[in-house]
Amino acid sequence: MVNNTIKNILKASGAEALVTTQDDLRFYLTGFQSSFGVVVADDKSVTLYTDARYLEAAKKSLENSGIAVAEYPRGTKLSDLLKGYKSLAVPFDRITANDYKAYVSAGYELLDSAAAFKSAMAVKTEAEIANIKLACKATDKAFCDLLPQIKEGMSENEVAALLEYLMRKHGASGTSFATICAFGANASVPHHETGDTKLKFGDAVLIDFGCKINGYCSDCTRTFLFGDDKKHGEFKELYEKVLTAHMLVKEQFTAGMTGKQGDAIARDYLGKYGLAQYFSHSLGHSLGVNIHESPNLTPTDESVFSNGMVFSDEPGIYIAGKLGIRIEDTVTLANDKVVSLTDSDKKLTVL
Numbered sequence: 001m002v003n004n005t006i007k008n009i010l011k012a013s014g015a016e017a018l019v020t021t022q023d024d025l026r027f028y029l030t031g032f033q034s035s036f037g038v039v040v041a042d043d044k045s046v047t048l049y050t051d052a053r054y055l056e057a058a059k060k061s062l063e064n065s066g067i068a069v070a071e072y073p074r075g076t077k078l079s080d081l082l083k084g085y086k087s088l089a090v091p092f093d094r095i096t097a098n099d100y101k102a103y104v105s106a107g108y109e110l111l112d113s114a115a116a117f118k119s120a121m122a123v124k125t126e127a128e129i130a131n132i133k134l135a136c137k138a139t140d141k142a143f144c145d146l147l148p149q150i151k152e153g154m155s156e157n158e159v160a161a162l163l164e165y166l167m168r169k170h171g172a173s174g175t176s177f178a179t180i181c182a183f184g185a186n187a188s189v190p191h192h193e194t195g196d197t198k199l200k201f202g203d204a205v206l207i208d209f210g211c212k213i214n215g216y217c218s219d220c221t222r223t224f225l226f227g228d229d230k231k232h233g234e235f236k237e238l239y240e241k242v243l244t245a246h247m248l249v250k251e252q253f254t255a256g257m258t259g260k261q262g263d264a265i266a267r268d269y270l271g272k273y274g275l276a277q278y279f280s281h282s283l284g285h286s287l288g289v290n291i292h293e294s295p296n297l298t299p300t301d302e303s304v305f306s307n308g309m310v311f312s313d314e315p316g317i318y319i320a321g322k323l324g325i326r327i328e329d330t331v332t333l334a335n336d337k338v339v340s341l342t343d344s345d346k347k348l349t350v351l
Helices: 004-013 023-030 055-061 097-105 114-122 126-149 156-169 184-188 233-252 259-271
Strands: 017-020 038-041 046-050 067-071 087-090 109-112 180-183 203-209 211-213 220-226 284-286 293-297 310-313 316-319 323-326 329-334 337-340
Touching: 004 017, 004 023, 004 087, 004 114, 017 023, 023 038, 023 046, 023 114, 046 055, 055 067, 087 097, 097 109, 114 293, 126 156, 126 203, 126 211, 126 220, 126 310, 126 329, 156 180, 156 203, 156 211, 180 184, 184 203, 184 316, 184 323, 203 323, 220 233, 220 323, 233 259, 233 310, 233 316, 233 323, 233 337, 259 284, 259 293, 293 310
Parallel strands: 017 087, 046 067, 087 109
Antiparallel strands: 017 038, 038 046, 180 203, 203 220, 284 293, 284 310, 310 329, 316 323, 329 337
């Protein structure tokens, strides 16, 4: 038995068999996480080949799933395992040149499965959205637990580590990306490398964080003040502009609009105040099994968004050497409207 997702990817790829070795794509097809394995699917069957480290767990996890589990023969070349097929679908953007040459040398015709995977993964099933909601809920709870525990003198690394612990405490298996924690002017670098900078009274704090539950990601950014030293008049004004841009996207973006149109909602609003030049990244990206998927909300992405897609809404302002503000939620489209999945308070918090 071949499930509809695998059947659709195989059909769209146009090959006799779908061959998938990449960890994330393999998990997407089977729901089983491992660091090694190969999924081979044709129009009649699906088999996950893995080694002794995962064999028992895979058989238990995939029992009654319609996916067979077999031990990968030690010392066997992948191309030899696929004898009987003439054409194979593999993701061209995810295989090495050596792998490509090995397939071709073995006589296989190769067809690209990358576009089929991206299309399938773009629209989430109810089960996928349920898992993303769990990750978002853990993210929100962890952040709320974090705030009263932040103390002057803590380093960025210490705050990030505490938040990651709290996400795990609320059920996460790990982070969906390396947590970004930036104090003061460090936040002017959108992807600041969390370090040893110590927190002091009056600092603005930007934290970009997310976790995974059941293999699915969340993504959230909050910016707040650690005490008010009465020197943040401009910061507060800019924060309100970013928050308004963020909320306008939720109010105005609908199914049927393109990623380019979504980005323009926030960018055009900030542009009215001469701030678009400080919005140095795109509005958002899709997420699911991976923290970055397709389609995206960028100034150039013409992809049409539809119900069931999950993405980030994260406008920001960054003034080099001075400040950075980003407000981000994981959201989805349901009944043609944006619905927030992370939803901790976005009003400016002063600890």
